[in-house]
Amino acid sequence: MSVLDEGAPRPGERPTFGARLGAAMDSHGPLCVGIDPHPGLLAAWGLGDDVDGLRRFALTVLDAVGGRVAAVKPQSALFERHGSAGVAVLEEVVAAGRDLGTLVVVDAKRGDIGSTMAAYADAYLRDGSPLAGDALTVSPFLGFGSLAPAVEAAAATGRGLFVLALTSNPEGAAVQHARDSAGVAVATRIAAEAGTLNRAEIDRSGASLGSVGLVVGATIGDAARRLDLDLEAVHGPLLAPGVGAQGAGPAELAAVFGTARQAVLASSSRGVLAAGPDPQRLREAARRGADEAAAALR
Template structure:
C-alpha cells in the first residue's frame, strides 16, 4: 500500500462518522438532464455533474459517478468523468467510480490500471467490480487496490430480478454463489479486521433484496468490509427494508441515493438540503 496513506476502509469510516452513512450517486440520466433544463450532450453532462460536486463536495461521505452515463457521450463524456473525479478529490470527498468492471488476465489488469492506479485520471477512491467470471479473476484489481490504498465494491446481491439466476444458484456443496463471494471478500479483509477497522473490499448489496442474504447463507456481518446499498430513497428502501436486508451488519452499510437527492436540483442549496435529509434518514435507519 502507498506509504502513509490510510486505507480506503479507514477513510470511509472517518467520512461516514463526519457526514453520515450516505453516498450520493451522480447519475446523469437523460430525463434528469431534461428536468434540470440541460441538453443531453457532453455540455449538459458537465454542467449537471459538476453542479452536484460543487453542491455536495465536503458535505457527504462519498459521491458515486455512474460511468456508463458518462461513457454514452463518448470521449467528451469520459473527460467529464475525469473532471468529476478531480473535483471531488479537490473537495476532499471520496469517490466510488461505479463502472462494474470484470474481465480476465491482461484485460482486467487494464481496467485496474485505468481505475485504481495512482496517476490515472479515472482513479477515484474505490471501484465497483463484477466477480462473475470467477472471484479469482478480480486479482489484478485486488492487488492494485491494496497497493494504492483504494477500495473495491464487489457485486454480491443485486436488486435486478435477473441477478437471482446467478447469485442464488448453489454449488455441489449447497453454497450459494453470493455466499461464496461474501466469504472471499471476508478472507481479503481478515488482516484489516484484526486491527479493529473495516477492510477495503466491500460488497454491493441492494437495499431492496429483502431476506435474500439470510435465505441464501450470505454472512454480511462476517465480511468486515463496507456494504454499498443502492436503492435507498426513490427506489423504496427505508429503515424497515435496511433492517431486513442487513440485520447485524447495518453498522457497515453505506446507503446510496441518487434520484432521491438529484431530483432536488439544479439549485445547490436544495441539493444540499436533500442530501442532508437523506443522510439523517440513513443514520436513523441504520442506527448510526
C-alpha cells in the same frame, strides 16, 4: 494530479480505503450520493443531453454535496455514452472530488480475466490515472479470482473495491442465488472471499473496516438470510443501492442488513438529484437522506 503526486504520502503511509470511508461516514453520515446524469434528469434540470449539460449537471451535484457526504458515486456508463468528451467530464468529477476531500466511488462494474482485468485495474486504480477515484465497483461473475489484478492494485494504492454480490434486479438471482455442489450460494462464496481479504487487511492496519466491500441491494428482502450469507462477517463496507426513489426506505435498510447495519453505505441517486438544479435544495436533500439512513442503521 494524482493523489500521490510529489509531496503526498507514499502508498504505505496512506490510510486504507476502509479506514477513510469509516471516518467519512462518522463525520457525514452513511450516505453515498450517486451522480447519474440520465437524459430525463438532464431535461428536468433544463439541460441538454450533450456534453455541456453533462458537465454542468455533474459538477453542480459535486459542488453542492462535496465535503458534506461520505462519498459520491458517478455512474461511468452515463458519462461514456457521450464518448471521449464524456469520459473527460468523468475525469473532472474524479479530480474535483479529490479537491473537495470527498471519496469518489467510480461505478463502472468492471470485470474480466488476465491482462484485460489488469488493464481495467490500471485505468481505475493506478496512482496518476485520471479515472482513479477512491474505489471501483467490480463484477466477480467470471470467478472471484479473476479480480486479483484489481484486488492487488487497490491494496497497493490504498483504494477500495465494491464487489457485486446481491443485486436487486430480478435477473440477478438466477446467478447470485445459485448453489454449488456443496450447497453454497454464489453470493455467499463472494462474501466469504471478501471477508478473507478484509480480515487480513484489518490484522495489518488495525482499522475496523476492510477495503473490499460488497454491493448489496437495499430491496433484496431476506435474501442474505435465506442464502446463509453473514454480512457482518464480511468486515467491509456494504454499498446499498436502491434507497429513496428506487424503492427502499429506512425500514428496509434495517431489515435487509440486520447486525451488519453499521457497515452500510446507503446509495441514493434520484432521491437527491430530483431536488436539483438548485444547490441548496440538493444539499438539503442529501442531508435528509443521510439523517434518515443513519436513523435506520443505528
